Amino acid sequence: MNRHTRTALIVAPFLILGGYIASDFYIENKADQERVFNMVPFGLCDVINEKCVLKSGTFEVNIYDKAGTTTLNSTFPLDSATFFLVDNNNQVSAYPLGMMDSAYYWQSPTPLRNNISNKGDKQKLRIIANIKGGQYIAEFSTQTLK
Template identity: 60%
Template sequence: MNRHTKLAILLAPFLILGGYVLSDLYLEDQASDLRLYQMQPFGHCDVINQKCILKSGEFEINVMHDNGITTVNSTFPLDTATLFTVDKANNPTGYQLGMKETPYYWKRETDIGALIPNKSDKLKLRFIGEIKGGKYIAEFYTQTVK
């Protein structure tokens, strides 16, 4: 066995370990990059009657409002959830939702019921949910049918 082969056999484990560590650092850096996903309403959105589903691929959230409490439930656990009501002058009012019991359910007291008191009134809402650095965003209208 010549000296080049011996040197290769001696260095191979260190090169493999170094490659593994560097690839892990690279993937960790890529995971922290900002990723935005647009969510779209699935059919007609009626938050008051609990019929508002937003979708982005496999991810879905359901937005509902009952007795002054707005609740969001999702198919995947959220890290944070924020809901905005937007008035006619396009001024948003933000509501940072708090986790209910699990990261699948988020709730907060909001004024959505007061902003759409009559049947067929529309209200613009915005949603931002975060899952492991990925942000899911939506801008949609809710309209009460019944």
């Protein structure tokens, strides 16, 4: 075995380990970069009657209101979530949602039920859900059907 082959056999394990560590840093850095994804309603949205699902690829969010508390349920654990009510003059009221039992469920008291409690009432809503640097956003309208 000559000198170059011996040096290659000694250096190769260190290069493999270094490449493995460098690729892990690269993938983690790429996952933490900010990205924005748009969610769209899956069918009609009726938040009061618990029939509002927003989708973006495999990520889904279910939004409903019970007794004045707006709840967001997601298919992936969230880092944070914010719910917005938009009035007819495009004035926005923000409601940061707090985590319930797990990072899949978020809620906050909102006046949404008071605004759209009657059949046929409409309200424009916005959602921002954060997951590891990715922001899932949606602007949609809900209408009370029953």
